[in-house]
Ligand SMILES: Nc1nc2c(ncn2[C@@H]2O[C@H](COP(=O)(O)OP(=O)(O)OP(=O)(O)O)[C@@H](O)[C@H]2O)c(=O)[nH]1
């Protein structure tokens with residue numbers, strides 16, 4: 001029996017016996033790098049964080065507890081009173097770790113080491129999105145729900161991004177950000193009599209053509225409300241991504 005057969009048989013037997021046996025088998029056959037990779041409880045995965053300028057992409061990352069703690073330490077070490085998020089120039093790479101939920105049979109509480117490419121949303125920097133999308137396993141698209149005037153531009157940019165063959169089948173997390181902003185009339189966009197000031201999340205799905213994108217490109221899509229200002233909805237959204245990224 002050669003090595004590949006040995007691994008196949010070990011996997012088959014382990015599946016039959018239950019997940020605990022897979023771990024035991026992994027220890028026995030763990031000499032092979034390929035096998036170690038197969039059974040490893042950690043994965044490095046990359047995501048592209050995009051959306052129009054001022055949508056709140058960098059603020060969202062900074063409000064993740066894993067990232068915020070590191071930034072606060074940096075601020076303390078450098079005598080800074082407050083952390084300010086400036087518009088991103090071109091791109092920045094932000095790394096953090098998140099555990100997968102325990103529903104995965106073989107890799108309970110497995111860890112994903114996220115490498116998130118936080119891209120500038122400025123018009124002239126958007127062509128970079130297409131270059132970086134071939135390097136990632138997930139896409140996060142941030143929309144500012146108060147930016148009613150530019151929602152059509154956001155939709156076109158999202159569509160353009162998913163015209164790239166590398167994005168096919170990738171999980172897409174759409175974050176409806178700035179939901180903390182009160183407008184006096186939350187559903188105002190639905191009423192032609194009032195000035196539209198905030199997009200209701202249930203309307204965003206249609207406005208971004210998410211159903212069509214999902215069907216056309218075979219995507220896993222999740223639309224999440226959030227606020228980088230209050231931190232609400234950010235962790236659960238990234239938890240979804242961590243659970244749905246290709247293992
Ligand atoms: N009220 C409110 N303001 C927010 C929220 N998220 C971000 N902002 C503000 O929106 C502005 C833009 O935030 P950024 O995080 O720099 O936006 P960005 O998408 O990274 O922008 P670029 O890097 O230029 O593409 C900042 O003034 C933030 O303080 C939010 O959830 N609520």
Ligand SMILES: [Mg+2]
Pocket residue numbers: 057058059086087088118119120
């Ligand atoms: Mg930014």
